[in-house]
Amino acid sequence: MRILVAGGARVDAGKTTFSTGLVARTDAVGYKPRAGNDYWFDHDDFRTATADGRLYGKDARKLAAASDVPVEPEDVNPVHRLWRPSPGSASGLLGRDDREFLVDRVGDGYVVNGTVDIPRAVRDALPLADAPRVSSIAEFNDCMAERHLPAQRALCDEVAAADRAVVESYADVARPFRAIDPDAVAVVEPGRVRVYDGDRYGKGCAVASGGPDAGQLEERVGDVTDLVDPATEAPLPPLSADARADPKSVADAYDHAYDAVLATAFE
Template sequence: MLRLTILVVGLCAEHAGKTTLTRSILRCLREIGMRPCAFKPKAANNLWYDFDVVYESLSKGRLYGLDAKLLREESHTPLREEVINPVHRLWNEGEQPEYILDRIFADGKTILILKNLTEINRMVKGLFDLLCAKADQIIETTDEDLTTKLLRYYERGIKNSFTEISKNHDVVVVESYSDVALPWEKLKPDIVFGVKPWEISIYDAEKYVMAVDILHGGEISTQRVTALLEPTKRIKILPQPSAQVVDYMKERARPILEEYV
């Protein structure tokens, strides 16, 4: 039964440290005796820059990113990466990047929403063929579609994954994307961790969600939200070697987590 929902957000758009902090929180909670699981409602990869992990997943007829893979491993859960991350967008590189497809996982089924796949798939010699062959539903779309009828697929995938994780774990650690303040409008966190280089900030969850509601309309950045709030606590962090950073952040977050569990 779900006891606690933790939200991790980035206080800057790139390289904030969200996934590292999320892994640290998961590890700490497990040591405390909880059964936590990560949840990343939305994620994205760039086909060019993230080709290793894209190739790995597409070779299996699936699509997920490195974050989902790391978060699943740290969660010690039998749930697959697509449950951890139900909505995954794949971008194409360019001066004006366009997305190639969205992979949505809902009700145990894979739904692909395709926008610019045909030419890309030809150039990469059919790398996407297995993904398409294993998909339960394929939808060709336009930008206009995305603002109307297709939005229900995204909502269904996110809601179903959150429900599935909540049934199997007592703490859900939700990682946002980029510097988006709330990755799912129906999310009701009990505590909010914000992270950027040199600092972790803790926010009162009720006031944080209220600030998001006040600023309603599209995706709200953490910068706009935190301009309205003072953190309840600031924790200084220092750069660490890659092999040590998760354990280091774990100990920095431990006193806060122990207050809640």
């Protein structure tokens, strides 16, 4: 059983809360293929991880903690990016005009943005001395091919072999893997979840991308859901902070929604 959880809204869609509850409900392992956080806005999370010389975010930490087997955040999240706000109006290495990437953790290694001044706290906390530094898009693309893609493929193989897997996508990206069609897809947004048949959702992704030769690497959730009707949907009531922090409490509160997801997965 493989369930994909995607977000209908880019910010605060509720994907991780929904995913941890689903992991607890199904005794699955929760995966986050890619993740990132901000050195400025998520500084407490940065300090928590780097206190042990590590780099991960709270989403991966929550998914690992909720999983049925002992796993570390890095086990379920092989690629993590640390951002910070970009000063001024110039775009950074990756073409963003509001933030710039500092370092990527890929597996147990790192890739450093060679065009920015890395904060001392980052340099002191992480083993960056021998990490490759990229200073152009071409260099970054080469590094992606050498490091990022193998890490993602390895996780994809692990998810494909798992008995029960819940995979949380990132931002408003429709699917983190093209090689796996999930049994069901839960598109979460504040107040509701829309549930899709995995095969139909995969076909919608293929159409949204323009086909295998179109060159688009990531489909957006809205582009896919405009093309595919959900099998069903269910309301999601708001939860207190204490309830959101406890996967079993989430599983109880969203029991009706998980019933809908599992019915679609096994129909």
